[in-house]
Every structure is written in structure tokens, then in C-alpha cells.
Amino acid sequence: MSTEENRQDPRLRLVHQLRAATVEFDLLAAEFAARHGLHPTDLRALIALLDAARAERPVTPGRLGEQLRLNSAGTTTLIDRLERLGLVRRERDTTDRRRVLLTVEPRAVDLGWSFFGPAIGTLLGAMDAFTPAELDTVERFLAAMTTATTAARTNAAHHP
Amino acid sequence: MSTEENRQDPRLRLVHQLRAATVEFDLLAAEFAARHGLHPTDLRALIALLDAARAERPVTPGRLGEQLRLNSAGTTTLIDRLERLGLVRRERDTTDRRRVLLTVEPRAVDLGWSFFGPAIGTLLGAMDAFTPAELDTVERFLAAMTTATTAARTNAAHHP
DNA sequence: CGTATTCTCTCGCTCAGCGAGATACTAGGT
């Protein structure tokens, strides 16, 4: 996509590849968002909500806003937006009536699959060129990179 | 980070890992942006500009806006912002005087390295746990995934 | 009970990005 230099260190080349993949993923997400009149934040929220739904974890506006790094006002607006689009529903928690529980509508699940389904299919297809052992290596690698990135991030956050 | 289910298909698990890595990268970028009073778009622009500078490719507002999917008005505002921060400079192209050429200030390069340098160092360190052959496999894998994602994206774009 | 705490929402504001159009320059035909 961007530069086709003859990089020296294979490890640096990998960092670059990793970033290229990230950029491509983000572009795919942006494409999806734009097509459905969603803002980037809406999509991030939707993904978080679908993840939580699959894990049967209840989600409140507070938790969602925290995860997306929005303040409470922004979170309210976000949920208003998603609710207006019929993607999510607010329900008062019966045990703690200060809280609101967010439930994703079936429409949201369908929407997610309609777009990411084919994309995931393409990815799975491309994985056929690799042996199980190789995929295992890649999985370890990705896990290591994720951990390292998290470490770098929290390091940076604690080191003003 | 999100769900810790016992997924069946290792390939699906990999898709998930890939997404997790992407999310973590984006969070790191957001952390950097927030710390320096940059908007997400500013950071994307800066990365594009630094890439172009390293490849010695000249960048005009038009090209930049195209890459970031901004219209001309938004692009002008973006460059105004970057210029006000002293990260970039506008210069009229002498051969085609309709054009403006953007050059990144040394300050921008320093800024980028001050943050991503340590992060990249952490990533490189984490790669020491893998053999060159393994890293080679991972590189092929990432390239395949990037290509597949691009394909899925342009497919979706052409299939309204 | 009263007081502090927690969770969500409202209000007013700032500013990123959009659409429409202005401006300035270049290219090509005649």
C-alpha cells in the first residue's frame, strides 16, 4: 500500500506489515460505517456491544463510555444515536434502578454479520494456504504483539 | 482484552487475535494523539506525511485529503491545524503554482519517534522469542491477511 | 435517617468535517 523500500531488518519489516494490516482493517471498518450512516464511534460501540452480548456480559452506558473513552455526555448522545437507528435498546436495571442496561437488537447482529461475515470468509479462505502448525505460530506471535503493545501503551500512560 | 471463550475453530480464533491486535494498536495511537493534543485525523495525517517523507514522495493537500477520505474543506482545516502546531509547512509548487507542497518539520519527526520508538522497541523485543523461520511465516501470513482484507473491502465497495 | 457516592442525563459550548462555491492557475483548441 504505502512504501516499497528494501528494508534491512526483517523485524522492522514485520512491524510495518503489522501496521499495514491494521490500516487495512480500519479502512474496512470505515467503509462499513460510511455505508450504514454510522460514525466511527458508533461502530466501535457496536462491536463492543456485540462482543459483550456474545459473552452474555451486561453492558451499561457507564461501562461502554469507559471502554470507548467518552465522557458521560458523549456516551448518552452515542446511545441516543444507536437507539434511534434501532440497533440498541435501553432498559432500566430492576435491581439497581440508577443503571440502564443496553441490549443489542437482532437488527444489529444481522447488520454486523452481513458485512463482516463475507470479510471473515475471505480471511479464513486466505488461511488455507497455511498449515495448522504455521497458524499456531502466528497465533502465538499475535498474542505476543498484543501484549507488547498493551505494555507499551500503559507504560506511556504512566510515564507523563 | 474482550472475550475469553473457548472458540472451536483455530482460524476464527486467529481472526479474533488479529482484531485484538488492531484494537490495541489503535488504542496506542489514540493515547499518543490525546497526549499531544492531536485529533485522530491529525495523527493519521502525520503518519501519512512521515511515510511520504521517508519515501521522498511529495505530498499535496489534494493527495493527503484523498488518502484520509476528507473533502477539500476538511483537508484545508486539517493542514491549518498541523501548520499551527508547527508540524508541517506549506510551500507553493514552483512548477505548477496551483499546487501546495507539504513538508514535515523536524519537530514532527521527533514527535513521532519519541512515542513510537519505544513502542517499536518493545515489539522488536517481543519478537526475540521467535525464530527467523517463524517470523518469515508470520510475515507471509500478515501479507496474506492484508491482501484478503483489501479484497474484501473493495469487493464491498463495488457491491452496493 | 442524613450524607456521601454512583449512575445517567441535560444544557451550553467548541470545533472537525461537509456542501457549495470562490479563486487562481494551467492546458488546449481555435
Added chain:
DNA sequence: ACCTAGTATCTCGCTGAGCGAGAGAATACG
């Protein structure tokens, strides 16, 4: 030379995402 079409950037006015401050409602805790 001139007129027209095309290209690159910028200006203006507007919409709306997200912020800070704080209100309102429910719970926890002394």
C-alpha cells in the same frame, strides 16, 4: 493572442460529535 475547460486550493456557513459542568435519581454507609 484569447476563450473555455479542467484542476488545485481555499472560504463561508452549517451540522453535529464530544466536552465540561452540573442536575436528578437511586443506592450505600455511617
